[in-house]
Amino acid sequence: MKKVYIITGANGFLGNNIIRKLQQNKDNEIRALVLKNSSIESLENLNCKIYYGDVTKKDSLSDVFENINDKQVFVIHCAAVVYIKSKFNPTVYNINVNGTKNIIDKVLEKNAKLIYISSVHAIYEKPNNELMTEETDFDENKVKGLYAKTKAETTKYIMDKVKNENLNACIIMPSGIIGPYDFGNSHLTQLIKQVANNKLFATVKGGYDFVDVRDVADGIISACEKDNKNECYILSNKYITIKDLTDLICDLQNKKRIKLVLPIFLAKLVAPFFELYYNIKKETPLFTKYSLYTLSSNANFSNAKAKKELGFKNKDIKETIKDTLIWLKEKNYIK
Numbered sequence: 001m002k003k004v005y006i007i008t009g010a011n012g013f014l015g016n017n018i019i020r021k022l023q024q025n026k027d028n029e030i031r032a033l034v035l036k037n038s039s040i041e042s043l044e045n046l047n048c049k050i051y052y053g054d055v056t057k058k059d060s061l062s063d064v065f066e067n068i069n070d071k072q073v074f075v076i077h078c079a080a081v082v083y084i085k086s087k088f089n090p091t092v093y094n095i096n097v098n099g100t101k102n103i104i105d106k107v108l109e110k111n112a113k114l115i116y117i118s119s120v121h122a123i124y125e126k127p128n129n130e131l132m133t134e135e136t137d138f139d140e141n142k143v144k145g146l147y148a149k150t151k152a153e154t155t156k157y158i159m160d161k162v163k164n165e166n167l168n169a170c171i172i173m174p175s176g177i178i179g180p181y182d183f184g185n186s187h188l189t190q191l192i193k194q195v196a197n198n199k200l201f202a203t204v205k206g207g208y209d210f211v212d213v214r215d216v217a218d219g220i221i222s223a224c225e226k227d228n229k230n231e232c233y234i235l236s237n238k239y240i241t242i243k244d245l246t247d248l249i250c251d252l253q254n255k256k257r258i259k260l261v262l263p264i265f266l267a268k269l270v271a272p273f274f275e276l277y278y279n280i281k282k283e284t285p286l287f288t289k290y291s292l293y294t295l296s297s298n299a300n301f302s303n304a305k306a307k308k309e310l311g312f313k314n315k316d317i318k319e320t321i322k323d324t325l326i327w328l329k330e331k332n333y334i335k
Helices: 012-023 088-108 145-163 186-198 213-225 242-251 262-281 290-297 306-309 318-332
Strands: 004-006 030-035 049-053 072-077 115-118 169-174 177-178 202-204 208-210 232-235 238-239 260-264
Touching: 012 030, 012 213, 012 262, 072 088, 072 177, 072 213, 072 242, 088 115, 088 145, 115 145, 115 186, 115 213, 169 213, 177 186, 177 318, 186 242, 186 318, 202 242, 208 213, 208 242, 208 260, 208 318, 213 232, 213 306, 232 306, 238 262, 242 318, 260 262
Parallel strands: 004 030, 004 072, 030 049, 072 115, 115 169, 169 232, 177 208, 202 260
Antiparallel strands: 208 238
């Protein structure tokens, strides 16, 4: 049976990396859903058909779901807004929650399989660095930050739909995604660029679990093929401090390491001023109150289930950073 992969947010960081993996099998039919008037630079020369649509407008999704009868259809729902600012943003909620509900309606209508890209942020944080594994109970009131709340609410909604309406869906929960082909300049890519271009004079204490985007793409594609209705999978790697991460970038670039390391409490004091400054410049701030909270939160995630059931594997962080720097140089984002 012909396999059709519909990727929402296809021109995003994770979306385009999934397509790069899927196109290695020429029998795959790949449909890339992107927002009209958004950049499709990340999809140039990739073997996919581009469809324009808006997940918040259900009527605009008809084309990408056309002519899929008698085909095995996988809908990989990546479209979302990763949001680290303090101020509430209704657009984030509309895309992350209401947009996903529209995708679910189409998946049910077409009898497809949904692979929903949630986040480890949807998991209620356990105290004292206790190991965190896949949950079955999600509550947006137990997590911090708008992005985490939207992911928790939507994950719970999907699990309810599986139980009550027989939705065929599994849930993927990546940690902090990092790696090449990030045309949208995510926060981690922004950090790498600033360090590589000598624009970051200080770093902060704390750290997080960062996973290679290509490993996440492999895990997602593997999840498509499994009988895993209502299963959740954490796709994580290892904890690394921001200091060790910036040191690695500097070492690979043969640059002097950043010596000044701000304690979290001090960084939190100045974070509102940085947010205000970057808002005036209409740029995304690197460190905000929420991102600093994340760097001091429990990031002890277990990927044992994904390794066992999906064959999930991790690249070494040094390989990830090296490949990212090579790509950034090729695109002239760094010197």
